[in-house]
Amino acid sequence: MNQHVIVTLTLNPSLDRTIEVDRLVTGAVIRATSVRLDPGGKGVNVSRTLLANDVPTVAVVTAGGADGDQLVHLLETDGIPLRAVPAAGRTRSNVTIVEPDGVVTKLNEPGEPLSRAELDAVADMVLAATEGASWVVTCGSLPPGVPTEIYARLCEFFTAAGVRVAVDTSGPALLAALEAKPVLVKPNREELAEAVGRPVGSLGDVIEAAEELRDRGARTVLASLGADGAVLVEEEGVTIGEAPVAAPRSTVGAGDALLAGFLAAGARGAPALAEGLAWGAAAVCLPASRMPRPEDIRRDIVRIHTRPDLGRSLIA
Ligand SMILES: Nc1ncnc2c1ncn2[C@@H]1O[C@H](COP(=O)(O)OP(=O)(O)OP(=O)(O)O)[C@@H](O)[C@H]1O
Numbered sequence: 001m002n003q004h005v006i007v008t009l010t011l012n013p014s015l016d017r018t019i020e021v022d023r024l025v026t027g028a029v030i031r032a033t034s035v036r037l038d039p040g041g042k043g044v045n046v047s048r049t050l051l052a053n054d055v056p057t058v059a060v061v062t063a064g065g066a067d068g069d070q071l072v073h074l075l076e077t078d079g080i081p082l083r084a085v086p087a088a089g090r091t092r093s094n095v096t097i098v099e100p101d102g103v104v105t106k107l108n109e110p111g112e113p114l115s116r117a118e119l120d121a122v123a124d125m126v127l128a129a130t131e132g133a134s135w136v137v138t139c140g141s142l143p144p145g146v147p148t149e150i151y152a153r154l155c156e157f158f159t160a161a162g163v164r165v166a167v168d169t170s171g172p173a174l175l176a177a178l179e180a181k182p183v184l185v186k187p188n189r190e191e192l193a194e195a196v197g198r199p200v201g202s203l204g205d206v207i208e209a210a211e212e213l214r215d216r217g218a219r220t221v222l223a224s225l226g227a228d229g230a231v232l233v234e235e236e237g238v239t240i241g242e243a244p245v246a247a248p249r250s251t252v253g254a255g256d257a258l259l260a261g262f263l264a265a266g267a268r269g270a271p272a273l274a275e276g277l278a279w280g281a282a283a284v285c286l287p288a289s290r291m292p293r294p295e296d297i298r299r300d301i302v303r304i305h306t307r308p309d310l311g312r313s314l315i316a
């Protein structure tokens with residue numbers, strides 16, 4: 001298998017139904033101006049974006065019930081190299097309501113529990129898909145009842161096998177994963193604040209919190225900050241960047257596109273951050289959770305501020 005394959009794992013994928021409305025009014029009956037159905041889940045979106053940009057990838061997902069069948073059908077139709085693990089529980093649906101100004105309201109189902117046997121089957125499927133791969137990317141929330149240490153266990157195993165591991169999740173699953181020393185974590189601002197247990201407002205707060213995640217085990221932290229761009233904190237120092245978008249269409253999946261671009265460009269330093277920012281900004285310009293293709297990506301809007309002096313020195 002190609003040495004550079006990026007394997008993604010989405011334990012809790014989704015059918016993403018995106019509904020555009022003129023204005024969201026709770027309690028009212030609102031006529032949608034458009035509806036779109038996309039395969040979803042954070043790892044799924046990373047693989048969708050990588051494939052759209054000709055980067056080898058394999059998406060490992062669970063799939064249950066008729067909705068799971070539809071997820072598999074959508075992914076196969078898109079040509080995503082797929083390893084679907086059958087699950088007894090139904091694959092969830094997540095609904096996104098988008099208003100013209102780009103304000104997004106998102107309703108995510110919790111998903112259905114996975115049995116021990118199903119989790120074992122997932123681990124076997126990731127192992128089979130990861131032979132010779134360069135990365136395993138474990139993304140998204142965990143279905144109810146799945147042990148929060150699951151990403152940590154996978155990280156330990158694949159790190160020992162010489163495969164780099166990236167983790168994009170939140171809460172206890174992120175904290176547990178840190179102890180397994182992942183090469184890369186990709187928290188957004190809220191996930192970063194939750195991980196360190198304090199607000200993360202200023203750039204200094206972001207860098208301090210990211211350094212704390214590095215102290216707890218992550219080698220590199222790619223902190224995404226929505227419209228404010230992203231901050232890369234690694235051994236070599238801190239790099240900050242943004243890619244302004246005048247009229248965001250939908251921010252759903254932007255973090256997944258950022259992560260995909262960062263990985264595609266080598267996952268280190270300013271060039272990789274710049275590529276991730278360009279892919280993230282492109283995703284924001286697209287409807288629903290449509291992921292960017294080469295023709296959607298603009299690199300001229302990216303601004304990078306390499307600051308090797310920042311990091312410990314900034315917060316000393
Ligand atoms: N309004 C915006 N304008 C420009 N770029 C944006 C905007 N929102 C997001 N981005 C880009 O997308 C990246 C990820 O955004 P964000 O921090 O919201 O990630 P996220 O919460 O993980 O997103 P998701 O979970 O929906 O994938 C940002 O770092 C930035 O590059």
Ligand SMILES: O=P(O)(O)OC[C@@]1(O)O[C@H](CO)[C@@H](O)[C@@H]1O
Binds near residue numbers: 255
């Ligand atoms: O519930 P999770 O796993 O945290 O997030 C799931 C999700 O919101 O993430 C993707 C956008 O990043 C969507 O495709 C999907 O609906």
